[in-house]
Amino acid sequence: MTTSNYATERETTEGRVFTVTGGDWDTVVSGTDPINEERIVVNMGPQHPSTHGVLRLILELEGETVREARSVVGYLHTGIEKNLEYRNWVQGSTFVTRMDYLSPLFNETAYALAVEKLLGITDEVTERATTIRVLMMELNRISSHLVWVATTAMELGAINMMLYGFREREYILEIFEIITGLRMNHAYVRPGGVAQDVPDEAIVKIREFLKLMPKKLKEYENMLSGQPIWLERTQNVAVLDVTGCLALGVTGPVLRSAGLAWDLRKTMPYCGYETYEFDVPTHTDGDVWGRYLVRLAEIRESLKLVEQALDRLKPGPVMVADRKIAWPAQLAIGVDGMGNSLEHVAKIMGQSMESLIHHFKLVTEGFRVPPGQVYVGIESPRGELGVHAVSDGGTRPYRVHYREPSFINLQALPAMAEGGLIADVIAGGASLDPVMGGCDR
Helix, strand or coil: CCCCCECCCEEECCEEECCECCCCHHHHHCCCCCCHHHCEEEEECCCCHHHCCCCEEEEEEECCEEEEEEEECCCCCCCHHHHHHHCCCCCHHHHHCCCCCCCHHHHHHHHHHHHHHHHCCHHHCCHHHHHHHHHHHHHHHHHHHHHHHHHHHHHCCCHHHHHHHHHHHHHHHHHHHHHHCCCCCCCCEECCEECCCCCHHHHHHHHHHHHHHHHHHHHHHHHHCCCHHHHHHHCCCCCCCHHHHHHHCCCCHHHHCCCCCCCHHHHCCCCCHHHCCCCCCCCCCCCHHHHHHHHHHHHHHHHHHHHHHHHHCCCCCCECCCCCCCCCCCEEEECCEEEECHHHHHHHHHHCHHHHHHHHHHHHCCCCCCCEEEEEEEEECCEEEEEEEEECCCCCCCEEEEECHHHHHCCHHHHHHCCCEHHHHHHHHHHHCCCHHHHHC
């Protein structure tokens, strides 16, 4: 015999009323999934050491197992792409360099290649300028990978690797400062070439670095590769096979660690990469361990590329000859950074009123770019960095949109994290090497 949970209904002036007379709580909840009730939702970030204050991960946990993961981005949004529409084409270099702040020279080069394609001057860029671009990008690739291995190791407990990785990166930043006047956010690669030539002092320091870095790489491997805790935290953790990478648009070392040797420097060459000798490292496990091995191998390949670029540096101009585009062509590093050299200013002022007016117009308005749209993709340390640039024929971009690998690759985090332990979310997220400045733009 069953009894109703409700008393007999009665009519009142307010309508029909039912009075609850009790009932066992176990009976009330018996229709729900008891395991599901044990799940909790936690926020990992943005105030979390491993998400660096700029990434939020919403994790639904069952014990220590991640059942659902979602990424929340936008904490570092800067509006760079929109700002480009209000600056001339040369000034755009100063904005894009600040997106992925660990690989600024790639942002600049991709942008410059797109503008040059719109201008139709791709073949007019000088050999020395192109070689300098390759040299700077490969040094930047090494510095970016050093930050990755340093911070990933720190997040898994190896604090000493953090110190060593940043120590070697510092050497590269000093080289950048000698060449561009700045350690980061250089605005060095400009449409038409580069802002200024590489001084002899920098070449000497680069050759010293080429001798130093292989020894340091061996130290990293001795420190990490055979370490039981490092192996336990990286092998068979955050696995993403090649099918998953392709489905999600993942590129770069993450894709190559799954076995596909897709590298735009080989498959769709630019800046003369087809004339350089280098290999594309791959691995087959598709886990954090594989991504670690691929990035260390890429550092070694970049060292080979830097050495080849140094050997190819022949004397010559570093900016196109067309004076309607070639600004700024005469720069010097002063106490306050890089700017027009005093000799160049004196020459402009002393030539004629027409040259002064031309310089003034070029600086304030910029050059005009024929209407059209292009897409240029290059291989950044995180994968395919693409620029879709649109011109309406004016002195400013109509639209510039970046295909940012950090943004695309973050899609893979739920696929790697769900079903694993919450501790492995840290390792998996770090192995993607996302830079949130590039992701949020």
